[in-house]
Amino acid sequence: xxxxxIEKIAIVGGTHGNELxxxxxxxxxxxxPERLAQYSFxxxxxxxxxxxxxxxxxxxxxxxxxxxxNDDLANPVLTGYEDxxxxxxxQALKHVDLIIDLHSSTSQMGLTILPxxxxxxxxxxxxxxxxxxxxxxxxxxxxxxxPMLRSLSPxxxxxxxxxxxxxxxxxxxxxxxxxxIYAVLxxxxxxxxxTPLPAPDEVTVYKTLTSIDxxxxxxxxxxxxxxxxxQFQDYQPLHPGDPLFVTFxxxxxxxxxxxTVYPIFINEAAYYEKGIAMTFTDxxxxxxxxxxxxxx
Amino acid sequence: xxxxxIEKIAIVGGTHGNELxxxxxxxxxxxxPERLAQYSFxxxxxxxxxxxxxxxxxxxxxxxxxxxxNDDLANPVLTGYEDxxxxxxxQALKHVDLIIDLHSSTSQMGLTILPxxxxxxxxxxxxxxxxxxxxxxxxxxxxxxxPMLRSLSPxxxxxxxxxxxxxxxxxxxxxxxxxxIYAVLxxxxxxxxxTPLPAPDEVTVYKTLTSIDxxxxxxxxxxxxxxxxxQFQDYQPLHPGDPLFVTFxxxxxxxxxxxTVYPIFINEAAYYEKGIAMTFTDxxxxxxxxxxxxxx
Numbered sequence: 001x002x003x004x005x006i007e008k009i010a011i012v013g014g015t016h017g018n019e020l021x022x023x024x025x026x027x028x029x030x031x032x033p034e035r036l037a038q039y040s041f042x043x044x045x046x047x048x049x050x051x052x053x054x055x056x057x058x059x060x061x062x063x064x065x066x067x068x069x070n071d072d073l074a075n076p077v078l079t080g081y082e083d084x085x086x087x088x089x090x091q092a093l094k095h096v097d098l099i100i101d102l103h104s105s106t107s108q109m110g111l112t113i114l115p116x117x118x119x120x121x122x123x124x125x126x127x128x129x130x131x132x133x134x135x136x137x138x139x140x141x142x143x144x145x146x147p148m149l150r151s152l153s154p155x156x157x158x159x160x161x162x163x164x165x166x167x168x169x170x171x172x173x174x175x176x177x178x179x180x181i182y183a184v185l186x187x188x189x190x191x192x193x194x195t196p197l198p199a200p201d202e203v204t205v206y207k208t209l210t211s212i213d214x215x216x217x218x219x220x221x222x223x224x225x226x227x228x229x230x231q232f233q234d235y236q237p238l239h240p241g242d243p244l245f246v247t248f249x250x251x252x253x254x255x256x257x258x259x260t261v262y263p264i265f266i267n268e269a270a271y272y273e274k275g276i277a278m279t280f281t282d283x284x285x286x287x288x289x290x291x292x293x294x295x296x
Numbered sequence: 297x298x299x300x301x302i303e304k305i306a307i308v309g310g311t312h313g314n315e316l317x318x319x320x321x322x323x324x325x326x327x328x329p330e331r332l333a334q335y336s337f338x339x340x341x342x343x344x345x346x347x348x349x350x351x352x353x354x355x356x357x358x359x360x361x362x363x364x365x366n367d368d369l370a371n372p373v374l375t376g377y378e379d380x381x382x383x384x385x386x387q388a389l390k391h392v393d394l395i396i397d398l399h400s401s402t403s404q405m406g407l408t409i410l411p412x413x414x415x416x417x418x419x420x421x422x423x424x425x426x427x428x429x430x431x432x433x434x435x436x437x438x439x440x441x442x443p444m445l446r447s448l449s450p451x452x453x454x455x456x457x458x459x460x461x462x463x464x465x466x467x468x469x470x471x472x473x474x475x476x477i478y479a480v481l482x483x484x485x486x487x488x489x490x491t492p493l494p495a496p497d498e499v500t501v502y503k504t505l506t507s508i509d510x511x512x513x514x515x516x517x518x519x520x521x522x523x524x525x526x527q528f529q530d531y532q533p534l535h536p537g538d539p540l541f542v543t544f545x546x547x548x549x550x551x552x553x554x555x556t557v558y559p560i561f562i563n564e565a566a567y568y569e570k571g572i573a574m575t576f577t578d579x580x581x582x583x584x585x586x587x588x589x590x591x592x
Contacts, residue, residue, distance in 0.1 A: 024518070028544045056569075057353075106461040165402040165461035167565035171521040171542045222320070225467040246467045248324045269463035273352075 005192040006155070008042045010096040011181060012089075015065050015103065015149050016270070017052025018166040022102025025177050039189055044096070048089060048149060051081055056167050058270050065101075068147045090152055098155040100184055101148070102177060105162035106269045107278075108232040110135035111176055114158040116150040120289040122157060125187055127288045128199040132183045133176060137235055139206035139264060139281055157184075163232060166269055201288055206235065206262055206281035213275040215245050215253060223247055226267045226277065234264045238280075245277070301488040302451070304338045306392040307477060308385075311361050311399065311445050312566070313348025314462040318398025321473050335485055340392070344385060344445060347377055352463050354566050361397075364443045386448055394451040396480055397444070398473060401458035402565040403574075404528040406431035407472055410454040412446040416585040418453060421483055423584045424495040428479050429472060433531055435502035435560060435577055453480075459528060462565055497584055502531065502558055502577035509571040511541050511549060519543055522563045522573065530560045534576075541573070 011029060013022030026045045029036060036043040047053065049064045061080035072078055073090050093099060099116065113129055113136060115122035126138040140158075150158045159180050164170040190197045215224035224247035230238070238244070239260050245253040261280035265271060307325055309318030322341045325332060332339040343349065345360045357376035368374055369386050389395060395412065409425055409432060411418035422434040436454075446454045455476050460466040486493045511520040520543035526534070534540070535556050541549040557576040561567060 024544060106464055163461075165459075165565050166463065167568065168402055168563050169518075169521040170524075170527060170563075172524045172527070174521060174544075175546075222465075225465040225470060228466075228468045231466060231468070248320060248470075250471075267464050267466075269461050272463065 006041055006097040006188050008096045009098045009188065010044050010046055010093050011100045012046045012048050012149060013102045014053045015048040015101055016058045017049050018056050018058050019104040020167065020169050021104045021161060021164065021174055021177050023047065023053050024169060025102055025174060039185055040192055041188065049085060065148045068149055068151060089149065093152045096153050098188065099150050099153045100156055100181060101150045101158045103158055103160045104164050104173065105160055105265065106165060107162050107265045107267060108234040109160045109162035109264065110137055111180060112137045112139055112160040114140040114160060116156045117154045119154050121155055123286065124199050124288050125184065126157065127203040128187050128197055129180060129183055130203055131200065132180065137206060138203055140208055199288060203286055203288055205284050205286045206264060207284050209261060209280040209282055211276040211279045214277040215247060224253065227252060231267060234266050235262055238263050302337055302393040302484050304392045305394045305484065306340050306342055306389050307396045308342045308344050308445060309398045310349045311344040311397055312354045313345050314352050314354050315400040316463065316465050317400045317457060317460065317470055317473055319343065319349050320465060321398055321470060335481055336488055337484065345381060361444045364445055364447055385445065389448045392449050394484065395446050395449045396452055396477060397446045397454045399454055399456045400460045400469065401456055401561065402461060403458050403561045403563060404530040405456050405458035405560065406433055407476060408433045408435055408456040410436040410456060412452045413450045415450050417451055419582065420495050420584050421480065423499040424483050424493055425476060425479055426499055427496065428476065433502060434499055436504055495584060499582055499584055501580050501582045502560060503580050505557060505576040505578055507572040507575045510573040511543060520549065523548060527563060530562050531558055534559050
């Protein structure tokens, strides 16, 4: 049922240095290679941004996960730490068939799967994972516009867990991240063996639409916050007129749009500097194709 | 009823640069001085660590709130950014009668009042605040050992709100911080006027006992996390044998102590580097004395 078996998988943590879940999950995986060696395919682990991990910061010079644009990777002028690291990682993961990149968020992202591409394999894998735990959500699928580390391979996904503060470990999310990783590995093993695990025919996909910024003054200075009714309400419907922000003066700013949307990444700490208060998504039902891997 | 009226109050934010609640509350207070001018005493605001705020980090060179030891303040050899800042702040707040220092935590600290000293005034003020909101807790009172910014004046307190991730604003905690500040100001105004506001005769105080570290290996490397049953359970009783940590291997480490304690600052992001997983407290009932200010 697979055009070509998956031979090599990379599990990546610490792409953002202060997202500790991925850092320590990858370290645990690397410390006990015998468990990964039981699979019929090779599994490699990678700590993507060791200097940022050491500094307990998202990045040193620039966001590593925004450094995988093909032009940037080919640009010898870019020599910052993350520029160099991106080039090294792109080289190191060249022959990897599938990438799992581990992230966490201060938003209530639950167990979000962000597929690396719209490849049918990724969609069926995501559909399979959506049965593993009720907190699993599938979202994104606009990756051509924003090449990230996960985009180095057409197969795979980012696993984004939350809410958890930067710089701390949450044991529950740590365990759930491991659960999802082994679910991916088991899924690939079964598919490689020609006995794919069952997955739903249809899945809910939160397709990203656009991102919106916080209220700011003309100088760009923050003028308000996420409205308390919206905080930690990721994936919940935002209807026209619903409270969206509250200014420092206490004035509620309602959602002025005319369509119901499903905001995610609400109040993500790392996105203040990117001018993103939340990302609107459209809740869609997608048919799952067979999702066979066609790597050739 | 007051030996000497309180003439000058300082409200301080941004002692830790990534604790945004205090930063923006102080900025709002400073932007509308007319509201503070209504009081019979002077109220000044201070952004304590502007470079750390600009960098969205706790500190630049060292933790500013651990830089107020008298020996350090008098030591000309200490010239790091926070060393200099501490000296400037100690000078600037010299004639302040009462300090409110605004903080936030990734722990479920609710609305914690950490009095500047065991001065009866602080205890009665804390008792008054404990009626303002059910989330108010009074804790600490070991400040002679750990001089902090709040210790620059015998009167006053730290307000520590949480849980909130570093680098984000939580509108609910922002509003509650404001509520507590105005409660302090109203309390002082009434006391200055000789008509002190009523406060309970007895309060619950969480007296800090000791702090414990995460499980680590001999090289100091983290080996486990806060047990999920304990996460966000600040101020809840920890009984002998209760789950305390879980190792990365999934093994539960129970609390080996023989006395019930009340842990706080559980999984505070900034304390990983300090080797503090949580701080044990003893839940005590304290009698509130009249708490008149005796400043002379």
